[in-house]
Amino acid sequence: MRNILIVAGGAVAVAAIVAGVYFGTRPPAPGPAPVAVAATADKAALMAVQPGDHVLGDPKAPITIIEYASLTCSHCAHFHTQILPDLKKKWIDTGKVKLVYRDYPLDQIAVKAAQIAECAGNDKYFGVIDIIFRGQPQWATGADPIAELSKPLRIAGLGEAEIKACLANDAMMAPVLNDYRSGEALGVNATPTLFIGGKLYRGSRSVEDIDSELGKIAK
Numbered sequence: 001m002r003n004i005l006i007v008a009g010g011a012v013a014v015a016a017i018v019a020g021v022y023f024g025t026r027p028p029a030p031g032p033a034p035v036a037v038a039a040t041a042d043k044a045a046l047m048a049v050q051p052g053d054h055v056l057g058d059p060k061a062p063i064t065i066i067e068y069a070s071l072t073c074s075h076c077a078h079f080h081t082q083i084l085p086d087l088k089k090k091w092i093d094t095g096k097v098k099l100v101y102r103d104y105p106l107d108q109i110a111v112k113a114a115q116i117a118e119c120a121g122n123d124k125y126f127g128v129i130d131i132i133f134r135g136q137p138q139w140a141t142g143a144d145p146i147a148e149l150s151k152p153l154r155i156a157g158l159g160e161a162e163i164k165a166c167l168a169n170d171a172m173m174a175p176v177l178n179d180y181r182s183g184e185a186l187g188v189n190a191t192p193t194l195f196i197g198g199k200l201y202r203g204s205r206s207v208e209d210i211d212s213e214l215g216k217i218a219k
Contacts, residue, residue: 046182047186049064050178053100054125056099061095063091063097063196063197063218064195065210066100066102067193068102069102069191070106071103071109071110072109072110072113072140077134079192079205083207087214090211102183109140111176113132113149115166116146118172127156131152131155196214
């Protein structure tokens with residue numbers, strides 16, 4: 001079973017069917033062993049920073065983490081609020097690691113939230129992603145999630161009017177779609193999915209797990 005991205009009438013609908021439950025909405029089994037991704041030319045290219053990628057840290061950092069996440073995925077929110085800050089302090093802020101964030105939306109609300117983040121622009125992008133993930137328990141469960149999301153995003157200059165204009169701009173959806181397609185090409189089928197040093201890691205990972213893997217690569 002897999003997530004299907006449907007493009008129709010200028011709108012993107014993302015459906016994920018797993019016994020009626022979206023990937024990432026309930027605790028996954030402990031993360032499996034890393035998977036070596038076949039080094040075809042296309043996949044090797046996707047492991048590099050792509051035009052339009054959002055990069056946290058020094059783009060020239062020697063070690064790359066690629067993250068595929070859905071903004072409505074509670075485990076992705078956990079990674080960004082509980083795991084990433086420690087990794088950022090030790091690895092990213094010191095210039096050893098860069099994080100490439102890519103969208104892999106698992107439902108229509110996640111598509112819209114990802115498009116809104118794109119509209120924030122590069123300078124505000126990761127700040128907006130942080131606001132979205134930290135406020136996820138409130139806005140994602142609301143009767144009108146996007147209206148709820150507009151409240152905390154006002155601080156970033158994305159109020160109701162700006163968000164409405166953003167969602168009406170189909171061009172801002174293209175980066176989200178490109179991210180999703182690159183994830184499919186790399187074998188992503190759930191979130192969060194990380195690629196650390198070219199190896200695929202599915203499921204939740206602790207700070208210690210990721211720190212250990214980065215330590216092995218850094219040697």
